[in-house]
Amino acid sequence: MAVSSLSLNWVSTTLSKKLNVAYPNELTRSATAFSCQNFFTCPEDISSDEENKSKRRLLLMGAGLLSANLLPASPLFAQEIPKNYDAFVDRIDGYSYVYPSDWTEFEFTGHDSGFKDRYLQLQNVRVRFIPTDKKDVHDLGPMEEVVSNLARHVYAAPNQVADILDMQEKSVDGKNYYTFEYILTSPNYSSASIATIAIANGRYYTLIVGANERRWKRVRNKLKVVADSFRILDI
Template sequence: MAVSSLTFRWVSSTINNKLNLPHNNDSPRATSAFFSGETTCNEEDHCKRRPLMLGVGALTASLLNASSLFAEDVPKTYKAFVDSSDGYSYYYPSDWRDFDFRAHDSAFKDRYLQLQNVRVRFLPTDKKDIHDLGPMEEVVPNLVKKKYAAPNQIVDIFDMQERTIDGKSYYTFEYQLTSPNFSTVSFSTIAIGNGRYYTLIVGANERRWKRVRNKLKVVADSFRMLDI
């Protein structure tokens, strides 16, 4: 599936191309879209854009079809988040809400369960493809143990998958981090493109994992890099 970005032209120069679209059962005319406006930066030199709720009454079906991402139906009970300026997109559960997650570019969470969330960040890189990091069997364990886990956490990696879509490669893996007082299980998808190293993580409390695993796997598998 070839994925292309959507382009919008606005009078205000502060509006960027972040688009939050409903699943196929929602009417475009009855739904507001998220576009980024205010920008703040943390000490890691990474800018986090806070979405602004802007009504888009003129968003038509022909506009949606401008990207082949929407040629296929967004799964029921999910919405699509598209960031055409930063070059990525993914699905998230439609009842989740956006929130600020430190050093991340976008994030959504369950309304009631704080640990049930998805977040995406990216860092600059001179590498061209995820394979430039090394084989998946080496990259994933090193990443989880050295970057994702705290020193007091026990790491378990359950599954690793490599996918190539439209010539772009992705590693997706499932892992558990166990602390003395609690445990979380997550999927992560990593990819390299556009001079950026993208990371998506979607997870939940270990006690709820069996109930939500398949739901969250859809999110992890939906991540796509867009050409920018």
């Protein structure tokens, strides 16, 4: 069950089983409908299975809100949330991150959560995870080899060239993370992104935040905050 131990003033009631955490005294914000523009996949009809999932998520959220008053303050965001950012906490799937407070929630095919700029949808963050029998990101191999393989052979399409700009390793609360910045260039378009990967809870987590390469210099530092904020929670 998704249960928030944060103050109710910090809970955003979305139509999912996740928790959005805003600054104290801010009004909670409802989730927006996902975008059907460009490369986002939009089903024409909502299946009964999807309807049942939505109902279940609402029930889980309601239970979480009722329980929130009964629990002590959460240590999930002991660090200060940066100004003009909100926090997203998924207690069920075990991760959290911050995102620009003027971004809206959206559905990205194959991903567990995502937020995008209201006007520039290619400026977005999304998180996904897959099962793994590995215990730590170090089990994937040396950072340089892992990052090179991901950027050039996993994230890049056949017609794209990947350029890796930077890579960093860090450890937070006993969990290890690889974070790397890269540009994907195709004949007609280029995008720049920062990815953070980690392994825990029997899952291989990936957060990617990115934008059009032409805007990268203007938004890079803003989006780096998102990538650096990614944390894995014990579940």
